[in-house]
Amino acid sequence: MANIKSQKKRIITNEKRRLRNRAVKSELKTATRRVKDAVAAGDGAAAYAAALAACRLMDKAATKGVIHKRQAANRKSGIMNLANTVVTDADRAAYVKPEPKKQEKTGSKKAAAKEARKKEMEKASKEKAKRREKQLKEEEAAKKRKAKEAEAAAKAEAEAAAAAEAEADAEAVADPESTEAQGTTEEPSAEAQEEAAEEAAE
Numbered sequence: 001m002a003n004i005k006s007q008k009k010r011i012i013t014n015e016k017r018r019l020r021n022r023a024v025k026s027e028l029k030t031a032t033r034r035v036k037d038a039v040a041a042g043d044g045a046a047a048y049a050a051a052l053a054a055c056r057l058m059d060k061a062a063t064k065g066v067i068h069k070r071q072a073a074n075r076k077s078g079i080m081n082l083a084n085t086v087v088t089d090a091d092r093a094a095y096v097k098p099e100p101k102k103q104e105k106t107g108s109k110k111a112a113a114k115e116a117r118k119k120e121m122e123k124a125s126k127e128k129a130k131r132r133e134k135q136l137k138e139e140e141a142a143k144k145r146k147a148k149e150a151e152a153a154a155k156a157e158a159e160a161a162a163a164a165e166a167e168a169d170a171e172a173v174a175d176p177e178s179t180e181a182q183g184t185t186e187e188p189s190a191e192a193q194e195e196a197a198e199e200a201a202e
Contacts, residue, residue: 051083
């Protein structure tokens with residue numbers, strides 16, 4: 001691979017020209033084959049029209065440098081000589097030149113590319129807005145769902161606390177002596193605590 005910038009560019013342009021030349025040469029072969037087929041079928045009018053079309057393509061190819069101008073002249077001569085074997089004066093008089101293709105003005109390539117980019121950006125922005133709207137709806141639904149779940153959990157917790165309190169009240173009513181004993185447990189006196197501390201020290 002070349003390291004020089006100009007050589008890299010030359011490689012790219014040569015490849016583009018090679019592909020263009022191949023397409024043009026293939027078109028020339030097709031045009032020549034149409035003339036030969038018309039001559040073989042004995043259709044003078046079709047052969048004359050095909051020969052003139054092939055000659056125009058030869059001139060165009062020579063102008064672009066795909067083939068040499070002398071090669072174009074030689075091939076045109078051969079095509080016309082072949083066509084003249086079946087073409088009559090009536091065929092030449094009846095020939096009508098095809099109308100050139102009308103090319104609509106579409107502006108410059110930059111303007112077309114800019115318009116295409118603008119359309120793509122508009123399309124992308126619309127899709128983004130749709131995705132954003134969908135995301136907001138999903139987030140709102142998730143918030144509502146979480147709020148419902150939290151409310152249900154709080155309600156269940158409150159019901160559990162109420163049930164536990166009711167159970168404790170029921171136990172207190174059923175066994176009042178045990179609750180009183182638990183509430184009236186006396187702590188050891190100060191003297192008893194001192195004696196226990198002395199025993200522990202000894």
